[in-house]
């Protein structure tokens with residue numbers, strides 16, 4: 294059994310009440326200011342004395358990283374990129390560690406790559422091989438997932454803890470290596486181990502291709518995300534605790550490319566993300582929602598935007614004033630810098646109506662600044678002012694048309710799923726697909742399947758749900774041959790879920806409120822409907838997606854809200870088992886599974902809530 298190790302929060306507590314958080318935030322802001330003053334003082338002494346400057350200062354109970362902020366230019370894609378270059382290997386060498394940093398002015402512990410927040414850009418051409426050496430220098434285990442990569446032939450590089458891999462223990466290294474084939478556009482990567490991606494382990498992954506036809510003078514990444522002032526390891530036990538009926542932790546604010554200004558702390562060392570976009574030029578903005586929970590409405594004052602890409606799928610230009618982006622989704626838009634003023638607000642607003650409560654001091658909107666010139670003045674512009682939709686659902690993409698037409702073939706199999714939350718043992722609220730509430734398996738389901746198939750174990754052989762696994766925890770659906778699969782999901786939950794399928798893109802054949810009208814099934818539009826890898830099912834709604842199950846491996850299908858995933862909302866597809874049966878999972882991938890005693894962090898066993906559950910209902 295992996296050891297669950299709580300990470301202390303910045304003030305050394307495992308669990309922080311909201312009141313304590315506010316007090317601690319004031320203290321932290323004060324400490325941070327004092328830290329800055331003492332840093333300036335010590336620096337001046339050192340410089341006057343002719344001594345070399347230093348990188349970090351260890352002081353009164355915390356150490357201050359001077360340069361935790363990623364240089365904004367790291368997210369601007371170079372105009373000199375050779376999209377026609379011969380396929381090559383792009384190598385990266387990363388160290389994961391914890392730092393104390395204050396992206397919005399509040400000091401907290403972040404888990405980061407190479408000391409900076411957010412994570413570095415991975416950029417390549419279609420056909421390139423990506424090699425990323427990761428050293429885990431953090432307290433807990435970790436695993437990186439490459440969101441949207443098909444991983445054709447390298448399923449075990451998918452980084453999904455409990456499905457394809459065991460995580461990288463602290464103090465250990467692992468090499469991710471895979472070739473990017475037949476896909477391009479805007480992707481990202483993130484930790485796929487418990488909720489740790491919320492704590493800073495994410496970054497953009499951009500694939501170029503000569504087949505892409507999107508034209509713009511410049512090209513850059515704009516990541517929006519909700520943001521918490523506490524480590525997810527401190528919030529998770531409260532979320533999963535008995536009697537907490539799926540009341541997700543409410544974010545303290547939001548950031549753009551890791552930047553923002555905490556509205557309740559004065560003075561703040563936070564900063565707003567600023568984008569210098571030359572006048573009269575066209576600019577591609579690749580939006581990615583890298584957050585944990587919140588869906589966003591995004592708009593740029595006075596600028597009509599032209600949507601040109603959805604989750605790595607180029608689309609015919611589709612004009613809009615504002616778009617809604619849910620967790621893990623990507624939208625590229627083209628902005629034409631042809632207005633009169635020098636600067637404009639970029640507004641990314643969390644749809645707080647989807648939160649279990651809206652705290653009085655919540656500032657749901659994070660601002661960024663679009664500048665045509667080097668002027669330092671604040672924008673004086675106003676938003677489009679259109680009424681905000683209160684439902685938590687996808688941008689209406691029914692009129693968005695993929696530029697590379699691909700019609701959906703006739704389905705071979707229809708799989709029906711219910712998604713909901715149910716209260717079970719220890720009065721715990723768990724997320725379910727049908728009867729299954731997922732927990733990451735100690736031996737990844739892929740590793741078990743490879744062994745079981747090789748030995749012709751009968752419990753791995755039937756098509757459909759495999760009896761080889763404990764259905765309470767692992768729902769693995771085996772699809773034989775190359776079939777076209779329809780997945781119809783009904784959501785019996787009062788919240789929305791951005792569902793993501795690993796290893797595939799799927800066609801979105803329909804989505805809505807209430808129930809799918811089955812009489813429309815034979816007449817669905819299958820002529821080039823939108824393809825993507827993350828789709829939202831709204832509260833008490835449905836979604837129907839279709840994919841061709843041709844990619845060998847064990848692939849997770851799950852809600853991308855970090856809290857819901859950890860509460861169990863995940864099932865798996867075993868596709869092309871005929872090929873998987875002949876695999877040998879590389880020893881370095883399986884090696885971490887042989888030493889569970891090395892693992893740290895991760896999910897919380899239900900038994901840990903036994904004492905709490907013994908209290909009377911409603912007891913404090």
Ligand SMILES: [Cu+2]
Nearest residue numbers: 790852854857
């Ligand atoms: Cu969900």
